[in-house]
Amino acid sequence: xxxxxxxxxxxxxxxxxxxxxxxxxxxxxxxxxxxxxxxxxxxxxxxxxxxxxxxxxxxxxxxxxxxxxxxxxxxxxxxxxxxxxxxxxxxxxxxxxxxxxxxxxxxxxxxxxxxxxxxxxxxxxxxxxxxxxxxxxxxxxxxxxxxxxxxxxxxxxxxxxxxxxxxxxxxxxxxxxxxxxxxxxxxxxxxxxxxxxxxxxxxxxxxxxxxxxxxxxxxxxxxxxxxxxxxxxxxxxxxxxxxxxxxxxxxxxxxxxxxxxxxxxxxxxxxxxxxxxxxxxxxxxxxxxxxxxxxxxxxxxxxxxxxxxxxxxxxxxxxxxxxxxxxxxxxxxxxxxxxxxxxxxxxxxxxxxxxxxxxxxxxxxxxxxxxxxxxxxxxxxxxxxxxxxxxxxxxxxxxxxxxxxxxxxxxxxxxxxxxxxx
Numbered sequence: 001x002x003x004x005x006x007x008x009x010x011x012x013x014x015x016x017x018x019x020x021x022x023x024x025x026x027x028x029x030x031x032x033x034x035x036x037x038x039x040x041x042x043x044x045x046x047x048x049x050x051x052x053x054x055x056x057x058x059x060x061x062x063x064x065x066x067x068x069x070x071x072x073x074x075x076x077x078x079x080x081x082x083x084x085x086x087x088x089x090x091x092x093x094x095x096x097x098x099x100x101x102x103x104x105x106x107x108x109x110x111x112x113x114x115x116x117x118x119x120x121x122x123x124x125x126x127x128x129x130x131x132x133x134x135x136x137x138x139x140x141x142x143x144x145x146x147x148x149x150x151x152x153x154x155x156x157x158x159x160x161x162x163x164x165x166x167x168x169x170x171x172x173x174x175x176x177x178x179x180x181x182x183x184x185x186x187x188x189x190x191x192x193x194x195x196x197x198x199x200x201x202x203x204x205x206x207x208x209x210x211x212x213x214x215x216x217x218x219x220x221x222x223x224x225x226x227x228x229x230x231x232x233x234x235x236x237x238x239x240x241x242x243x244x245x246x247x248x249x250x251x252x253x254x255x256x257x258x259x260x261x262x263x264x265x266x267x268x269x270x271x272x273x274x275x276x277x278x279x280x281x282x283x284x285x286x287x288x289x290x291x292x293x294x295x296x297x298x299x300x301x302x303x304x305x306x307x308x309x310x311x312x313x314x315x316x317x318x319x320x321x322x323x324x325x326x327x328x329x330x331x332x333x334x335x336x337x338x339x340x341x342x343x344x345x346x347x348x349x350x351x352x353x354x355x356x357x358x359x360x361x362x363x364x365x366x367x368x369x370x371x372x373x374x375x376x377x378x379x380x381x382x383x384x385x386x387x388x389x390x391x392x393x394x395x396x397x398x399x400x401x402x403x404x405x406x407x408x409x410x411x412x413x414x415x416x417x418x419x420x421x422x
Contacts, residue, residue: 001147001162002028003409007132008169009036010180012377012398014115016167019402021122025409028161029124030152031179032131039171043391044108050086050093051079051101051388053358062389066382069358070393073365074123077396079388085339085395089114096398100388115195124288128376130154135166138190138370148372165372165408167401172196172352172378182352192357197347199383200390201256202248203269208316215244217309223277224251226258227270237277237402242309247338253350254385260343260353273336275310281330288326297323306333309380351390353383364404365397377403 004020006013010029020027029036043049052059059079060067077085083093083101091111092104103111120126130152137148148166152159168188171180173196182196207215219240238251252259255271262269276284284304291300301311306329314329317336322328346352356375360368365380367373376397384390 001164001382002026003163003164003166004028004165004405005148005150005161006167006169007031008171008179008377008379009033009126009128010169010171010377011037011040011170011394012379013167013169014119015395015398015405016169016280016374016376016402016405017124018122019117020406020409021124022120023406023410024123027124028127028163030127030130030132030150032129032159033179033239034128036116036126036128037108039175039180040112040391041108042175042178044106045336047102047106047109048108049100049102049386049388049391051082051258051392053079053095053099053101059389059392062384062387063382063385063393066358070382070396071361072363073396074173074393077399079392082392083393086111089118096105098387100348127152127154130159131183132170132187134187136303138188138373165306165374165405167374167376167405168379168397169376170379172344172355174198174349176347180378182346188356189266191360191367194357194381196346196352196354197260197410198343198346199256199260199353200253200350200386201260201348202243202252202344203246203256203259203263204342204344205246205338207242207244207246208312210253211242211309211312211316212244214309214312215242217242219247219249219273219275219309219313221277222251223274224255225272225274226255226262227272228256228262228266240273242313245344246340250386254387256343256385257353257383259340263342267341269340270337271340273313273338275314275333275336278303281334284330285326288330301329350386351378351383353381355379355381357381364407365401366404366408374401374405375407 003026006017006029008031017027017029060071063070086093093101095101132150133153134151135148137146147162147164150161170184173182211253223237236251236254240247240249240251259269287304291303314333318332356379363367365374377394
């Protein structure tokens with residue numbers, strides 16, 4: 001029997017391993033993929049957004065309904081602590097103009113390489129290509145001393161490992177090709193699990209052939225409002241991408257939870273885009289009305305910033321009979337409504353909502369009912385927008401689970417058993 005097994009080699013699992021190996025606990029980590037941190041590496045292709053520099057209260061609000069449960073975890077390992085930890089690895093960071101925090105090189109690979117090197121030097125034993133397919137011992141009658149038996153499919157066939165404790169950090173259900181396939185939902189039936197939903201995802205919307213012909217075009221410098229919410233809420237500024245099936249992008253991802261929930265309750269969600277947020281209706285109207293009447297309509301629109309995909313969306317939203325009506329054109333451009341009808345599939349989403357219910361977990365992220373089981377990362381029922389919030393909570397919950405597992409293994413009642421298995 002081994003003291004502890006960690007299932008999952010992403011940021012949460014690796015951070016849990018760091019707390020334990022640093023304390024001298026023998027840790028064996030199992031991952032289904034040929035190498036560790038694959039989702040982290042993919043996330044870093046366009047620039048690894050580690051965390052965000054905004055104030056702690058605003059940062060915490062990004063976690064919506066889970067902020068009360070995540071608050072003590074994030075208080076122990078917040079954005080500043082995460083940056084300091086990255087610096088310990090010899091990786092410098094900087095704050096971008098949006099407040100997001102990145103490694104100086106922008107890439108995930110150097111960070112992951114140095115981190116894995118340190119973990120192995122601390123004694124971490126890694127088993128890749130080991131897919132966990134079951135855990136035995138999760139019964140109400142099982143005493144903590146009995147431990148748990150984990151079943152794996154490995155390159156050498158079926159394999160079973162007996163362990164005193166387990167940290168589960170297997171991720172949600174997005175990007176299954178990188179290992180987060182959420183298969184654990186089927187073999188953890190004793191736990192209350194909230195069904196997974198796509199988060200940080202795109203949404204379906206009907207476009208004309210004219211708009212579809214420009215699919216893939218970015219909508220730069222726009223703002224978005226959700227009219228069913230408090231109208232006093234500030235518009236969100238960002239970018240989006242119009243696709244064959246609808247729309248996606250950072251400004252959509254930031255509100256995907258509210259949009260998804262609105263669709264679930266209402267059948268659709270109407271979002272309002274301001275295609276020209278830097279200018280008032282009055283200013284734009286004056287500009288358009290003073291355009292050279294000899295110029296084509298397209299050229300007149302282009303003069304106020306309505307070209308390409310923005311002009312195509314406007315033509316979609318406004319009947320042709322009104323295209324030469326300057327007031328209607330400006331009003332529509334400043335408040336263009338898109339009806340979103342469904343979220344894209346989970347596997348296309350950046351992350352997922354749902355997972356192991358908070359009611360199953362103590363504040364230590366230990367199972368309330370099954371001693372020696374701990375959970376971290378996206379397996380737990382929380383979600384957050386992109387911008388560094390996802391990674392920060394994965395690191396923080398992994399750290400908490402690791403520290404809690406260490407306390408469990410070194411408890412007076414288990415000292416002798418731990419020494420025996422070492």
